[in-house]
Amino acid sequence: MISVQREPFDVAHEYKQLTGGDVESGAAVFFVGRVRARNDGRRVSGLSLEHYPGMTEKALEAIVSDARERWPLERVRVIHRVGPMALGEEIVFVGVTSSHRDASFQAAEFIMDYLKNRAPFWKQEQTEEGPTWVEAKAKDHEALGRWQ
Protein backbone atom coordinates (compact mmCIF):
# COMPACT_ATOMS: atom_id res chain seq x y z
CA MET A 1 0.00 0.00 0.00
CA ILE A 2 1.24 3.46 -0.91
CA SER A 3 0.42 6.80 0.70
CA VAL A 4 1.56 10.30 -0.23
CA GLN A 5 0.35 12.58 2.54
CA ARG A 6 0.91 15.84 4.38
CA GLU A 7 0.08 14.38 7.81
CA PRO A 8 2.74 12.87 10.07
CA PHE A 9 2.66 9.07 10.55
CA ASP A 10 3.27 6.97 13.63
CA VAL A 11 6.05 4.43 13.16
CA ALA A 12 4.83 2.06 15.90
CA HIS A 13 1.35 2.05 14.38
CA GLU A 14 2.76 1.42 10.90
CA TYR A 15 4.85 -1.51 12.14
CA LYS A 16 1.77 -3.06 13.76
CA GLN A 17 -0.24 -2.59 10.55
CA LEU A 18 2.60 -4.06 8.50
CA THR A 19 2.88 -7.24 10.56
CA GLY A 20 -0.55 -7.62 12.18
CA GLY A 21 -2.26 -10.93 11.37
CA ASP A 22 0.61 -12.10 9.18
CA VAL A 23 2.00 -15.40 10.48
CA GLU A 24 3.73 -16.35 7.20
CA SER A 25 6.46 -13.70 7.39
CA GLY A 26 9.48 -14.47 9.51
CA ALA A 27 11.08 -11.16 8.62
CA ALA A 28 9.98 -7.53 8.77
CA VAL A 29 12.35 -4.74 7.74
CA PHE A 30 11.51 -1.06 7.79
CA PHE A 31 13.38 2.14 7.03
CA VAL A 32 12.44 5.59 8.28
CA GLY A 33 13.90 8.76 6.73
CA ARG A 34 13.94 11.82 9.02
CA VAL A 35 14.57 15.56 8.74
CA ARG A 36 18.11 16.27 9.98
CA ALA A 37 19.58 19.53 11.25
CA ARG A 38 22.56 19.65 8.90
CA ASN A 39 23.08 19.02 5.19
CA ASP A 40 26.24 19.61 3.12
CA GLY A 41 27.67 21.62 6.03
CA ARG A 42 24.67 23.96 6.25
CA ARG A 43 22.47 24.31 9.28
CA VAL A 44 18.90 23.39 8.42
CA SER A 45 15.90 24.58 10.45
CA GLY A 46 13.14 22.79 8.53
CA LEU A 47 12.13 21.19 5.28
CA SER A 48 9.42 21.50 2.69
CA LEU A 49 8.68 18.73 0.20
CA GLU A 50 7.11 19.28 -3.19
CA HIS A 51 5.86 16.49 -5.44
CA TYR A 52 4.06 15.88 -8.73
CA PRO A 53 0.53 14.78 -7.78
CA GLY A 54 -0.64 12.00 -10.06
CA MET A 55 2.83 10.96 -11.12
CA THR A 56 4.22 10.37 -7.63
CA GLU A 57 1.80 7.58 -6.77
CA LYS A 58 2.35 5.88 -10.15
CA ALA A 59 6.13 6.06 -9.78
CA LEU A 60 5.99 4.50 -6.31
CA GLU A 61 3.60 1.78 -7.48
CA ALA A 62 5.97 0.90 -10.33
CA ILE A 63 8.92 0.66 -7.91
CA VAL A 64 7.01 -1.59 -5.50
CA SER A 65 5.84 -3.74 -8.39
CA ASP A 66 9.47 -4.13 -9.59
CA ALA A 67 10.52 -5.13 -6.06
CA ARG A 68 7.77 -7.75 -5.92
CA GLU A 69 9.01 -9.24 -9.19
CA ARG A 70 12.53 -9.60 -7.79
CA TRP A 71 11.80 -10.98 -4.32
CA PRO A 72 9.07 -13.12 -2.75
CA LEU A 73 7.50 -10.43 -0.54
CA GLU A 74 4.41 -10.60 1.63
CA ARG A 75 3.52 -7.01 2.52
CA VAL A 76 4.94 -3.70 1.36
CA ARG A 77 4.06 -0.31 2.83
CA VAL A 78 5.39 3.01 1.51
CA ILE A 79 4.48 6.36 3.06
CA HIS A 80 6.03 9.61 1.84
CA ARG A 81 5.13 12.95 3.34
CA VAL A 82 4.89 16.22 1.44
CA GLY A 83 4.60 19.83 2.60
CA PRO A 84 6.38 21.49 5.53
CA MET A 85 8.23 19.39 8.13
CA ALA A 86 10.15 20.20 11.31
CA LEU A 87 13.54 18.85 12.38
CA GLY A 88 13.37 15.26 13.60
CA GLU A 89 10.05 14.54 11.90
CA GLU A 90 9.64 11.43 9.79
CA ILE A 91 9.63 11.96 6.00
CA VAL A 92 9.40 8.45 4.60
CA PHE A 93 8.51 4.93 5.75
CA VAL A 94 9.30 1.81 3.74
CA GLY A 95 8.24 -1.46 5.37
CA VAL A 96 8.59 -4.93 3.86
CA THR A 97 7.78 -8.42 5.14
CA SER A 98 8.85 -11.79 3.74
CA SER A 99 9.43 -15.38 4.83
CA HIS A 100 13.17 -14.83 5.23
CA ARG A 101 15.24 -11.74 5.98
CA ASP A 102 17.30 -11.53 2.77
CA ALA A 103 14.30 -10.61 0.65
CA SER A 104 13.07 -7.97 3.11
CA PHE A 105 16.47 -6.32 3.58
CA GLN A 106 17.18 -6.18 -0.13
CA ALA A 107 13.69 -5.09 -1.19
CA ALA A 108 13.64 -2.24 1.36
CA GLU A 109 16.99 -0.96 0.03
CA PHE A 110 15.88 -1.39 -3.57
CA ILE A 111 12.67 0.58 -2.96
CA MET A 112 14.58 3.41 -1.25
CA ASP A 113 17.26 3.53 -3.96
CA TYR A 114 14.68 3.79 -6.73
CA LEU A 115 12.49 6.19 -4.77
CA LYS A 116 15.48 8.51 -4.44
CA ASN A 117 16.10 8.46 -8.21
CA ARG A 118 12.70 7.99 -9.86
CA ALA A 119 9.93 9.34 -7.62
CA PRO A 120 9.11 13.01 -8.27
CA PHE A 121 9.79 14.56 -4.87
CA TRP A 122 11.89 17.67 -4.27
CA LYS A 123 13.22 18.88 -0.92
CA GLN A 124 13.61 22.52 -0.08
CA GLU A 125 15.53 23.25 3.10
CA GLN A 126 15.06 26.27 5.32
CA THR A 127 18.59 27.58 5.96
CA GLU A 128 20.18 30.77 7.29
CA GLU A 129 20.39 31.97 3.65
CA GLY A 130 16.69 31.32 3.11
CA PRO A 131 14.88 28.47 1.32
CA THR A 132 17.32 26.32 -0.68
CA TRP A 133 16.50 23.49 -3.10
CA VAL A 134 18.45 20.35 -2.19
CA GLU A 135 20.97 19.16 -4.80
CA ALA A 136 20.68 15.57 -6.02
CA LYS A 137 23.64 13.47 -4.85
CA ALA A 138 25.75 11.43 -7.27
CA LYS A 139 26.00 8.58 -4.75
CA ASP A 140 22.20 8.19 -4.82
CA HIS A 141 22.38 7.75 -8.58
CA GLU A 142 25.33 5.36 -8.34
CA ALA A 143 23.38 3.24 -5.81
CA LEU A 144 21.14 2.05 -8.67
CA GLY A 145 24.12 0.30 -10.26
CA ARG A 146 24.01 -2.57 -7.80
CA TRP A 147 20.50 -3.56 -8.93
CA GLN A 148 21.28 -3.68 -12.67
Next chain:
Amino acid sequence: MIEVRFFARLRDQLGCDAISIESVEQDSVTLVRERLVAEHPDWREPLSQSGVLFAVNHALVKSDHVVKDGDEVAFMPPVTGG
Protein backbone atom coordinates in the same frame (compact mmCIF):
# COMPACT_ATOMS: atom_id res chain seq x y z
CA MET B 1 -2.66 21.47 -27.28
CA ILE B 2 0.07 20.15 -25.02
CA GLU B 3 0.11 21.03 -21.33
CA VAL B 4 3.69 21.62 -20.16
CA ARG B 5 4.53 21.67 -16.46
CA PHE B 6 7.63 22.65 -14.51
CA PHE B 7 8.57 21.70 -10.97
CA ALA B 8 10.66 22.80 -7.99
CA ARG B 9 13.91 24.64 -8.78
CA LEU B 10 13.19 24.59 -12.51
CA ARG B 11 9.82 26.29 -11.98
CA ASP B 12 11.53 28.97 -9.86
CA GLN B 13 14.21 29.52 -12.52
CA LEU B 14 11.64 29.88 -15.31
CA GLY B 15 9.13 31.80 -13.22
CA CYS B 16 6.42 29.57 -14.69
CA ASP B 17 4.67 26.45 -13.42
CA ALA B 18 2.59 25.54 -16.48
CA ILE B 19 2.08 26.60 -20.08
CA SER B 20 0.04 25.31 -23.02
CA ILE B 21 1.57 25.02 -26.48
CA GLU B 22 0.33 23.82 -29.86
CA SER B 23 1.26 20.28 -30.84
CA VAL B 24 3.03 19.62 -34.16
CA GLU B 25 3.44 16.64 -36.50
CA GLN B 26 5.87 13.98 -35.21
CA ASP B 27 6.28 15.87 -31.95
CA SER B 28 8.76 14.87 -29.24
CA VAL B 29 9.96 16.12 -25.86
CA THR B 30 13.00 17.61 -27.62
CA LEU B 31 10.78 19.49 -30.09
CA VAL B 32 8.57 20.75 -27.28
CA ARG B 33 11.66 22.11 -25.56
CA GLU B 34 12.85 23.75 -28.79
CA ARG B 35 9.51 25.54 -29.24
CA LEU B 36 9.54 26.71 -25.62
CA VAL B 37 13.07 28.07 -26.02
CA ALA B 38 12.19 29.79 -29.31
CA GLU B 39 9.40 31.59 -27.45
CA HIS B 40 11.44 32.23 -24.28
CA PRO B 41 15.18 32.42 -25.14
CA ASP B 42 16.17 32.76 -21.47
CA TRP B 43 14.71 29.29 -20.81
CA ARG B 44 17.37 27.58 -22.93
CA GLU B 45 19.92 27.23 -20.16
CA PRO B 46 17.61 26.04 -17.35
CA LEU B 47 15.86 23.54 -19.66
CA SER B 48 19.19 22.20 -20.97
CA GLN B 49 20.79 21.60 -17.55
CA SER B 50 22.22 18.15 -17.11
CA GLY B 51 20.02 15.86 -15.09
CA VAL B 52 16.72 17.48 -16.11
CA LEU B 53 14.09 14.74 -16.20
CA PHE B 54 11.18 14.46 -18.63
CA ALA B 55 7.79 12.89 -18.07
CA VAL B 56 4.93 12.39 -20.50
CA ASN B 57 1.54 11.63 -18.97
CA HIS B 58 3.12 10.92 -15.57
CA ALA B 59 5.80 8.47 -16.75
CA LEU B 60 9.54 9.21 -17.04
CA VAL B 61 10.67 9.16 -20.68
CA LYS B 62 13.71 9.95 -22.81
CA SER B 63 13.93 13.19 -24.76
CA ASP B 64 13.07 11.52 -28.08
CA HIS B 65 9.75 10.26 -26.69
CA VAL B 66 6.77 10.92 -28.96
CA VAL B 67 4.35 13.62 -27.76
CA LYS B 68 0.75 13.72 -28.99
CA ASP B 69 -2.01 16.30 -28.86
CA GLY B 70 -3.55 16.32 -25.38
CA ASP B 71 -0.44 14.98 -23.63
CA GLU B 72 0.97 16.41 -20.42
CA VAL B 73 4.72 16.98 -20.60
CA ALA B 74 6.76 17.75 -17.48
CA PHE B 75 10.29 19.09 -17.10
CA MET B 76 11.73 18.37 -13.68
CA PRO B 77 15.02 18.84 -11.86
CA PRO B 78 16.73 15.70 -10.48
CA VAL B 79 14.52 14.30 -7.71
CA THR B 80 15.54 14.58 -4.05
CA GLY B 81 12.93 12.73 -2.01
CA GLY B 82 13.40 10.04 0.61
